[in-house]
Amino acid sequence: MTQAAVHPPQSAVDAAVDLALAEDLLPLGDLSAALVDPLVIASLVIRSREDGVLAGRRCAEAAFARASAALEVHFHLDDGDAVSADTVVATIRGPLAAILPVERTALNFLSHLSGIARSTAKYVAAARKVNESTRILDTRKTLPGLRALQKAAVRAGGGTNHRANLSDAVMLKDNHLGALSITAAVTEAKHRWPGRMVEVECDRLEQAIEAVDAGATAVLLDNMDVKAVTEAVKAIRQRPWGSSVLIEVSGRVSLERVGEYAKAGVDLISVGALTHSVRVHDFGLDFEIDGANARPVGD
Amino acid sequence: MTQAAVHPPQSAVDAAVDLALAEDLLPLGDLSAALVDPLVIASLVIRSREDGVLAGRRCAEAAFARASAALEVHFHLDDGDAVSADTVVATIRGPLAAILPVERTALNFLSHLSGIARSTAKYVAAARKVNESTRILDTRKTLPGLRALQKAAVRAGGGTNHRANLSDAVMLKDNHLGALSITAAVTEAKHRWPGRMVEVECDRLEQAIEAVDAGATAVLLDNMDVKAVTEAVKAIRQRPWGSSVLIEVSGRVSLERVGEYAKAGVDLISVGALTHSVRVHDFGLDFEIDGANARPVGD
């Protein structure tokens, strides 16, 4: 996996960081940092306090870069790298009065996005232990305005991106079909959008069989139990296109049960919680003031 | 509490909804909804699937309003109202092809913000059971770009907003003080920013006493155990200004232990997890197509 693959587009980084700094600093700036002697130089060490995977480096770098050209910012790890308790992630050195106004913003990005990466990595490991070819997918259940960053964090955690938005793939549900049969709908969708993924959400095996035979790229087995999924996988693989169709399961698959679904032979397991219910990754900040002793700082 | 008090500023709502819809629909629009017969009329019922508190109504309304002027949108509850499993929160009626492109965006807002409100309400209840006057505070550990919405959701849950950003209050930590004593720093901060909150983060009781005597508005007892906090509260209340100073505790106070801190007599307990580690509130969507039977829909 190249580094480009785990970073979000820079324009998404810049937009999010600008927004975050504006909401923390406007209109009067950092009242407290303005009390600090501008000549005081400090080093800030960002340290992981738990096991996980780094994500959000570009956002943190952008936040420090906007603070002052006088800051030296060194990240010792990149997105996708494993961290554990006490791993030093980054060191920032420069005027304390320039670091203070942006450190919380930088940390908010790092801890949220690394939280996604850590959680994704756990799902990926759980699936892979059982079935090397099963991949963990994210969903469109992302936090408003943060989709590009959250989807990059999923990649950093070893996960795989499902469709990014309503514009890049076709997903057919009962409501979409209306009077059309699955066969007719898949045919129409493939005609209009040649080459794009056409996936059909299925509650029952017969629907999945019809979708596969109609040439769907993928079928989504929604809210089926492991037994039903296992049978469906077998039945689907026996169809003429069955070996190439992608089989996805979704529906609150917990970390505990992800292995069971992987064992059933599905290609893809999508997990909304990766992005909609994120526990932060815990990072600590240690400031060392020149000529003073180190001490930890929180908010 | 008036309704105005639990809603975010409309400009924050509009900006977030525009961003969220753009990231879900650009550049080609909803490929799947474009397959739907534009004459099909549907009703969408949004239903809570668990106990909690509603938040995010204005965002959901804005998303549906942008979809089509032809949609009738009725919210049966407002932000701050309690919901339980099966409570119908809202009903939307109009062309199915207009509802589908925005329902996920509307739900992403509702479920994240109601998740914050639910969690806040639990902390508030736990504190109040023990001490009527202890309030639960949020922090600046918010998700980038979502601070105004998240802080409004905290209010919807009965919580109280700490400073909104670095610009509206002074918070003094060791790093800020440098060569200055707490007394000198508080005096300077009060002089520069008359009337604004000047809070001092303290690791030890002596610091807190000095801050109170210097006229700090509030002291933050950081990462102290319940016993130390109990003693500190007693000592502080005996100072000349001790009855009016606000005493805050912070440092990963869990829901289980919030009562103990409240019992210690603190005024404020700040909880970063309210906004940095949010589990979504679970809502279900039921579509009823005119002339067809209702069925649940997910993504």
Place this chain on the structure above:
Amino acid sequence: MTQAAVHPPQSAVDAAVDLALAEDLLPLGDLSAALVDPLVIASLVIRSREDGVLAGRRCAEAAFARASAALEVHFHLDDGDAVSADTVVATIRGPLAAILPVERTALNFLSHLSGIARSTAKYVAAARKVNESTRILDTRKTLPGLRALQKAAVRAGGGTNHRANLSDAVMLKDNHLGALSITAAVTEAKHRWPGRMVEVECDRLEQAIEAVDAGATAVLLDNMDVKAVTEAVKAIRQRPWGSSVLIEVSGRVSLERVGEYAKAGVDLISVGALTHSVRVHDFGLDFEIDGANARPVGD
């Protein structure tokens, strides 16, 4: 084809119209229209002056809507509808002083986007005459900032959208492959981006065969002459996956030769000129001032 399918997302419409009106009216407004008696009421008829296909209606409507709530705007046709010389496309009625500042902007959208639709329709007709299943594709050779609108206009003309951007499909060229073989690259791309189109640009038949065998969704035969394409199609169709792989040709296919390529049995013909070299569709504006005679107006 539903109407939703031929319109661009509304947020793309709004952004483009706001930009266009700002660049025509800031900072002093319409100096000339300010000379017009505000009580004069006029009707403006937009009339096609040539054969073609309408596109851009939503943009024109948005421009008039921003001018004044007092304007009555009626479009008699929608995007995708055929027009010919003298077809009345729309009628706008209201204060002349409100119509004048936006009519050029509305027309700039209509004439550019309908130009795309007209040209697309010609290619589509030429291909379809020979081969019902060959589709005409656009490319990423679009005008900066106008991609969503241009791609919708291609759909209005009966064309088909290729990938919308670098983010929604994989296109492998020699440069991307580097040390990897086509087989290895296609395998890796399909693994990382399950379900998404993976297309391989090929200069020679052997490459195309390798790509098809590796499971590529599509092969792009670039700059091959009709004879070479005809042979390639035959060879590809005989491979195990040959019936389902999409075969695309590109490379300055002229309107005159599009039939020959369609006859060769390709699925897709992509034409950069549809969006990069657009001749406007010619519309005329007839103003009729209340109590005065109609007369044509240009700029």
Place this chain on the structure above:
Amino acid sequence: MTQAAVHPPQSAVDAAVDLALAEDLLPLGDLSAALVDPLVIASLVIRSREDGVLAGRRCAEAAFARASAALEVHFHLDDGDAVSADTVVATIRGPLAAILPVERTALNFLSHLSGIARSTAKYVAAARKVNESTRILDTRKTLPGLRALQKAAVRAGGGTNHRANLSDAVMLKDNHLGALSITAAVTEAKHRWPGRMVEVECDRLEQAIEAVDAGATAVLLDNMDVKAVTEAVKAIRQRPWGSSVLIEVSGRVSLERVGEYAKAGVDLISVGALTHSVRVHDFGLDFEIDGANARPVGD
């Protein structure tokens, strides 16, 4: 002509490039380039494939600059310089994985804007051959959002900018005049907007004479044939202000007939097609991978 005169304002360049890159790269980035080994270094040569005039350099530079600080970008020519088949316009060197995500965007700007410059230069040459003092003007028939860039490209081609928007000059048409006579309207316009161009669009000679006598800065002879224009020029030049008034013709003046109008002695010939119906200038891209042979690349 100074270089400043042929470049658009930098804020217009930045806004357009940001928009173009966002629409090509959001939300997931360049899926294909992410497969490329980040250590591969390449040189990209941009070469003209036809005769013409360069425009758009600043946009292309901005696109490459946003890609990576590691790219070395050298333009060998500037806007306004002549190019012919095989002229090397620019050389870019750096990580291939950084060049690929922006090369199409850079080229979209260069080819559209140089297309305008080439076409303008042809009109200018055709007019100048006959009449040194006749200038070729653009119009407000520009593509939405691209006016500043398109008008700069016209200047690069040796053309002259007409009014930039409705806010910087007065253009009186029949509709504007209403009950006012031409004389009264010109007088009023000159009074309100002292020093600004006041031009009157005329269908008949009498109108032009009245406009000139009233003190109009310019008269626009709209859709008159060459004979009528020749006579009008003679008649106008004999008026007291006739030598200083600007005489413009418009109305689909083709490249073939531009000389005839120039010969008639008009000062200005405005041509909407310069910006509304642009054929791209053809540029080729040659990639040379370090340690590999050069080969051409398209899209």
Place this chain on the structure above:
Amino acid sequence: MTQAAVHPPQSAVDAAVDLALAEDLLPLGDLSAALVDPLVIASLVIRSREDGVLAGRRCAEAAFARASAALEVHFHLDDGDAVSADTVVATIRGPLAAILPVERTALNFLSHLSGIARSTAKYVAAARKVNESTRILDTRKTLPGLRALQKAAVRAGGGTNHRANLSDAVMLKDNHLGALSITAAVTEAKHRWPGRMVEVECDRLEQAIEAVDAGATAVLLDNMDVKAVTEAVKAIRQRPWGSSVLIEVSGRVSLERVGEYAKAGVDLISVGALTHSVRVHDFGLDFEIDGANARPVGD
């Protein structure tokens, strides 16, 4: 003068009002208004407290419109109308809790822009008393981001807009000329920018004469005393083009001396202070709560 002539472009109004409301309400909204009973209905009367001219109506209307659709907003006067002490300008009625968050923003626009209109009207009256044809001009010395609004306010006060920006007219100063003579520079400028104003800033009469003879549209007599200006006007008017050239004076012309310059026969007097040094117009707000007595409110 039509109403359109005194209003700024709506996009300038909307942008400024959005900015102003965001800076007053983000992130937590109006803390104080949230205490108000949402059922209380109030009427707000905006009353002038001094003589002057109204400007800024569209901005105030936009502010109230964004507050709530439930507000009834009636302006009894429009921009350009005279007001005096006790003139009722507008009445707003609706929920008090909706009025309070925007009334200061609305008033900030009205009082600043009406301040410009009042001051402009005084200069215009002083000049007109002496010389009907002398007009008062604004300059580019405007407040950042407010140019379109400030220039519209100058029009509301009866003043005349000079060039709006560096892009719509040519102004030649010594620095621009460099090695070129005035004659050469004017000739070049007129050639490049046919029809646009070409003005030459002159310190000495000889320069002005050369500029007029070269065909400048206007000459700016900068920082000359009344006597020198009087002589210059005489000398210029005797030149062949002297009757049509515009003669402008500038250089801190006070209200007291504006009549003397008008008497000297100049066409235009530009006054930077109109927009750079504005004293607000004084408006009062009277709230009448339903069922309560009226009382004045300030901030």
Place this chain on the structure above:
Amino acid sequence: MTQAAVHPPQSAVDAAVDLALAEDLLPLGDLSAALVDPLVIASLVIRSREDGVLAGRRCAEAAFARASAALEVHFHLDDGDAVSADTVVATIRGPLAAILPVERTALNFLSHLSGIARSTAKYVAAARKVNESTRILDTRKTLPGLRALQKAAVRAGGGTNHRANLSDAVMLKDNHLGALSITAAVTEAKHRWPGRMVEVECDRLEQAIEAVDAGATAVLLDNMDVKAVTEAVKAIRQRPWGSSVLIEVSGRVSLERVGEYAKAGVDLISVGALTHSVRVHDFGLDFEIDGANARPVGD
């Protein structure tokens, strides 16, 4: 006072400068500067022409930085520094053609913001002469879009910022109170917004006494004469909390009378005119062209 304390947040600077340059340069750029030989190098000296205090340095620097990387920009003073007639504030050296398009924008910022600083400094000096502890406050009567910059300029002048917006403090007026007593309203406000300033606007002494006893952070004595204020201060100071409550006066306090109010012992005097009615600070620009003599330049 640290430098950070007198500068606005950089994002406010950038946004304002981008807006200001766009409104001065779009769409065609600086027509006049484009006539200047690009090889001419010039030095521009910005010199104060009157006594006062510098503010706006960061805005001016940002404007020059956007003009060209080739400019060397040296400010010899920082915001908050005293200037007098002939003080050289800054020197800019580089291509004249790059300086000219931005010098007016830079100066517009400097002269407006330094005007605020100068005026503030006069009020501060007048108060301080009489009472060391009385501070001069700004208000929310700021110019739309410029609040962050104007409030920073007040700090540069030695003034003190009142609440920045409706979101960061509570101000109770009669209208807010409605049926609530002052005591009830203050209690509620303090409960909801712990630690934030709760100020009560009072017309009569009894109100002020009630507010102080209820625990208000501050009382605003509005439009009271000096005698009434003097008595009120005495009465308030005798209350239990009277020594710590902040006493503010407002209501068109002139520079002449500010000393009298300070003598009365108030803590804070707020002056709307500091930001709503600003007279610019007068700066002069001297250009020195390489190889030519210096001469002053205006607009």
